[in-house]
Amino acid sequence: MSNQLIKIRGLQRHYHMGEETVKALDGVDLDIQTGEFVMIIGSSGSGKSTLMHILGLLDTPDGGSLEYNGIDVAKMKDEELSSFRNRTVGFVFQQFNLLPHLTITENIALPLAYAGGMKDDNLEVAKVYASKMGLGERLGHKPTELSGGQNQRVAISRALVNNPDILMADEPTGALDSKTGQEIMEILHQLNREGKTIIMVTHDRELAETGTRKITMKDGEVIDDSGHSVLPPNNDMPKKLTENYGIRLPQLIMAGVREGLLPHKMRSFLTMLGIIIGVSSVICMSSFSLGSKKKQADQIRALGSNLVKLTNLPLKDAELNQARIRGSQGLSLKDYETLIQQDDIQAYSAVRETPMTVLNDGHALKARVRAVADNFLQVNNLKLSEGRDFDPFDQNFASKVCIVGPGIASTVDSPVIGNTLTLGGIPYTIVGILKNQNINLKGLESSGLKDSSTDIIIPLHTALTRINQQKLRSQLDEIQLQVKDENQLISSGANISKIIQGLHNGVKDFEIVIPIDLLRQQEEAGKLLDILTVIISSISMVVGGIGIMNIMLASVRERVREIGIRRATGASQNNILMQFLAESVILSATGGVFGVLLSLLVVFVTCSALDIPVVFSIPLLFISFAASMSTGLVFGLFPAKNAAQLNPVEALRSE
């Protein structure tokens, strides 16, 4: 059974700096066996650290070969290299390289997280290692609260936590006083006795003698090698270099919040502002628009749903003469009687406005007198608060009766029902009072709907038989038809128009008004505003996204060393990419959540103040949130890629 662990042939690492080439390693041949404690010594700049970094797969050589247990590392992909750093080798550095914002336990648990372990289990394992190193009292502390020796123990615990075969230590006692240094060395010797292969770089000649083997380097070459120590054969199977491996999503999100958001609260908030404004403005504008449209539609329905109205077109005298000559009398009872025979009509009425003086007990009243036929109340969605509707007798025998709006009723002595009003010099008995509709008609003028509060309604037949008709004036001012199906309004309107054109010998002296359709047309016109809102919100999101990209680039720059440490403990390029991507998505998604919450607040407050119904487009809430997340994803990709592509050694060396 072979003891051979590492085989190096002709290893080279050259740095090109302009014209000059620095040969950090220049053709190194070396074999290292399992269980050795190899001390690498040499003057400053002789290539010791470079060799260690290449052995630890933190750096790649320019030439030569490196094999671990017979496996050529040049053929390994990033995931395999990362898995190797995570499980087969543990690093201990002169400057400890601990993450300052993590506790001792979390620092020790870092390689376990990259090995895919569950957070709670990882922390338990980390505590065991910390206790073994005498750090049991310091588990919740941060590295800045510990002494150098204690920090180095933490680093050793972290290097050991995945139970690697090899420990690589670069000047592990360099930053410690001699007594603490001796304690650390004692730990390393103990680990070597327990079977770990240790490769250590040192300047200290005395320390160099304490290993089982000493290698001396100069100018990138091995100039002296004390040779293999006699070791028992190794029967352990080599560790598999790749297994199920990777950091879990909840840990990634937690890390994103703790390391990306919380340490820089103000900066994060300001970065989110673009997203918050974008998301909240699009939701608010859509809710206001939906709310006011709903309000108008509700009001129009309250004033009579499924309504198609025919009115006389206001024509000048000459045009009116022409129309009469061509045989059109304007809207007439004949038109009305023809239309109400149509199958798609469920209720109908005809109206003629009758300007008359109205007297109540000798006092003039400001009122609109309307003579109406058939189902006027039903078609106009009017209800009576008292009394009765006209009956067929009233209509057929031209009764002198009237129904009054609540505004008129309030001016009449009670009991109002049975009282009389004088219309055009003739007394009319009040038989009914209209219920107050409580509708604010502001904004609905274009729909042709009017408030009926000051109306006085009399039977159409009464008006046509008792009141003198003006010359040229058409019989009816308005024909109101209630269509069975709201969806058929437009086609019914077209059909009605065709019939009347026929009856009027092609004279276009009438117009068709469909209040709900008018509203729809207004909505169509309002779409431009919707598009504008979406464009402005998108611009805001892009600005927010650029802000996120900027901050993430700054964050990557600030955390280069952290990236190096993570790579050394087993993070793959993909892990780093995901970590920074998670941070930017968390940033933008949090902005999205704030944006949604802000819009909910603004919409509730504003709509209550303006008496507009609160309407949210639920799909839009989700779309806005998804858009904010995507912004983080898209704009976070570039900084995250930058982070992932950093060279681990250069990242570790950065200040």
Ligand SMILES: Nc1ncnc2c1ncn2[C@@H]1O[C@H](COP(=O)(O)OP(=O)(O)OP(=O)(O)O)[C@@H](O)[C@H]1O
């Ligand atoms: N990124 C780099 N770019 C250019 N030259 C480099 C780089 N890294 C190392 N070198 C050079 O390679 C040579 C070997 O460096 P290395 O760090 O391996 O030496 P060392 O023996 O570990 O030195 P020390 O004991 O001072 O840490 C040095 O001359 C160094 O300047």
